Amino acid sequence: QVQLVQSGAEVKKPGASVKVSCKASGYTFTGYYMHWVRQAPGQGLEWMGWINPNSGGTNYAQKFQGRVTMTRDTSINTAYMELSRLRSDDTAVYYCAMEVTIPYWGQGTLVTVSS
Amino acid sequence: DIVMTQSPDSLAVSLGERATINCKSSQSTNYLAWYQQKPGQPPKLLIYWASTRESGVPDRFRGSGSGTDFTLTISSLQAEDVAFYYCHQYYNTPWTFGQGTRVEIK
Numbered sequence: 001q002v003q004l005v006q007s008g009a010e011v012k013k014p015g016a017s018v019k020v021s022c023k024a025s026g027y028t029f030t031g032y033y034m035h036w037v038r039q040a041p042g043q044g045l046e047w048m049g050w051i052n053p054n055s056g057g058t059n060y061a062q063k064f065q066g067r068v069t070m071t072r073d074t075s076i077n078t079a080y081m082e083l084s085r086l087r088s089d090d091t092a093v094y095y096c097a098m099e100v101t102i103p104y105w106g107q108g109t110l111v112t113v114s115s
Numbered sequence: 116d117i118v119m120t121q122s123p124d125s126l127a128v129s130l131g132e133r134a135t136i137n138c139k140s141s142q143s144t145n146y147l148a149w150y151q152q153k154p155g156q157p158p159k160l161l162i163y164w165a166s167t168r169e170s171g172v173p174d175r176f177r178g179s180g181s182g183t184d185f186t187l188t189i190s191s192l193q194a195e196d197v198a199f200y201y202c203h204q205y206y207n208t209p210w211t212f213g214q215g216t217r218v219e220i221k
Contacts, residue, residue, distance in 0.1 A: 035210060045158070045201060045212040061209055095157060099205050102163040103148055 002026040004096050004106035011112045017084040020109045022096030029077040030054040032100055036070065036081045038092040039108075048094075051079060086113045117142045117204050121213030127221040134189040136216045138202035142183070146206035149178055149187045152199045152215075161200075162187065194220065 036048040049060035051070040093108040118141040150158035162178035202213040
C-alpha cells in the first residue's frame, strides 16, 4: 500500500532554512509527481508545488518562487522540500502528497518559525 | 487556476440529522476529493472521483455531483463527525482546495 512518511517537527529562527523529507513506499516512486501542500495554524490548505521524481523537473507556486526548492533521491525513494529565508508566517504543517488514481498524503511535518 | 468555492463556511446540525456541504469548481473536473480534518491531524480522504467512497469510510458519507458542482452529504450526523471538511481538485496543477466547512453539533 502507498505510504508517505515525513521527517519530524522542526523549530527554526527567522531567516533560516528548513528541509523536510518524504519517504515513499508501495508504488513506483519515479512514476508519479510529488506535491507539497502546507497548512498554517487555523488556515486552509495551500499548494506549494510539485517535483517529477523521474526527471527532477519542478513546478512551484508563484508565491514560493525563489524561496522553495524541491529535490529527490531516487536511490532511497525520498522527496525533499526546502524553504529558505523563513518568516514567522511560514509556521505551518507541511505535507507531501501524490496521486495514484486517488490522493495519498504524508502525516505532515510541523515547522515552527520563532525567534 | 481552478477556483474551488465551498459553502457554507460553517454548519450546525443536530445529531442524527443530515449535513450538506457544497463545492463549486470554476472549471469542469471529476478529479474531486473530499477530506475530513480534525485538530492536529492530517486530512483524511473520504471521497475521490467525486463519488467513490474510500475504503473504511462509513456509508453515511456520500459524494455526488459532476462537472462543476459537487456535494458532500453526511446522512445522519454523529458526534465523531465534528470536523472541518475540504473539497480538493487534483485534475489540474496547481492543486486547489475549497476554503473549508466547519461542521458542529447543534
